[in-house]
Amino acid sequence: MPHFAANLSMMFTEHGFLDRFQAAADAGFDAVEFQFPYEFRAADIAARSTAAGVEVVLFNLPPGDWEAGERGLAALPGRRAAFDQSVGTGLDYAAALGTKRLHVMAGIGNPADAATDAAYVVSLNHAADAAAEAGVMLMIEPINGRDMPGYFLNDFDQAVALIDRLGRPNIALQFDIYHRQILQGDVLSGLEQLLPVIGHVQIASVPGRNEPGSGELDDFLVLAALDRLGYRGLVGCEYRPAGSTLAGLGWRERLASGS
Numbered sequence: 001m002p003h004f005a006a007n008l009s010m011m012f013t014e015h016g017f018l019d020r021f022q023a024a025a026d027a028g029f030d031a032v033e034f035q036f037p038y039e040f041r042a043a044d045i046a047a048r049s050t051a052a053g054v055e056v057v058l059f060n061l062p063p064g065d066w067e068a069g070e071r072g073l074a075a076l077p078g079r080r081a082a083f084d085q086s087v088g089t090g091l092d093y094a095a096a097l098g099t100k101r102l103h104v105m106a107g108i109g110n111p112a113d114a115a116t117d118a119a120y121v122v123s124l125n126h127a128a129d130a131a132a133e134a135g136v137m138l139m140i141e142p143i144n145g146r147d148m149p150g151y152f153l154n155d156f157d158q159a160v161a162l163i164d165r166l167g168r169p170n171i172a173l174q175f176d177i178y179h180r181q182i183l184q185g186d187v188l189s190g191l192e193q194l195l196p197v198i199g200h201v202q203i204a205s206v207p208g209r210n211e212p213g214s215g216e217l218d219d220f221l222v223l224a225a226l227d228r229l230g231y232r233g234l235v236g237c238e239y240r241p242a243g244s245t246l247a248g249l250g251w252r253e254r255l256a257s258g259s
């Protein structure tokens with residue numbers, strides 16, 4: 001059975017953010033991830049994750065001005081200084097929390113635009129240098145255009161070609177099964193082919209983005225395939241519980257029992 005991380009931006013939202021660490025531990029998770037921790041002090045988050053005994057395995061770099069529509073800065077030609085600053089902030093939080101994986105959001109932009117593509121490459125190279133010094137892996141994740149219209153990185157082939165082109169050992173693919181199924185399906189072949197460049201996996205049902213096992217895909221078959229393929233990394237539970245978080249956790253027992 002894969003090693004699961006509770007996504008605290010989507011799960012346990014019955015509690016305030018800082019209380020979600022203990023709630024996840026009480027529900028049997030020893031690892032957590034979340035999207036944006038930046039409205040809280042890193043020291044306060046570290047105190048809660050340490051007290052709960054959960055490892056913080058992944059979060060995102062600051063995404064720019066979310067309210068104004070920004071969804072990351074890496075591919076934005078005019079936002080290089082802000083991107084560099086976001087790398088510094090993300091790495092400071094990672095150091096405080098002991099986190100070894102950071103997701104770099106690309107931003108809204110046209111992949112066919114040469115200036116945008118060039119900005120993305122320069123940004124990722126810069127971030128990879130800084131992250132390497134800190135022993136941190138950077139993740140890039142294709143995101144479907146229904147959830148995030150206009151997102152620059154919206155294709156798995158595009159992401160893998162970029163990882164190859166950059167050739168940086170600390171840049172890897174965040175394979176979100178939910179986005180993959182919406183973007184192109186063929187999930188099992190994708191996992192098998194891309195395994196060498198996958199640094200993190202996330203899961204949610206499609207189309208509802210709820211608990212695994214509640215959508216169109218046989219998520220249990222996909223999770224079994226991850227084991228069979230030898231994936232030993234984390235699987236982030238990046239789903240919105242259909243009801244209460246605890247009531248929805250029965251999928252773990254169903255997975256374990258194979259029913």
Ligand SMILES: O=C(O)C(=O)[C@H](O)CO
Pocket residue numbers: 035060103141143176179202238
């Ligand atoms: O939306 C997703 O799938 C993510 O993993 C990111 O954290 C973007 O918010």
Ligand SMILES: [Mg+2]
Pocket residue numbers: 141176202238
């Ligand atoms: Mg994701």
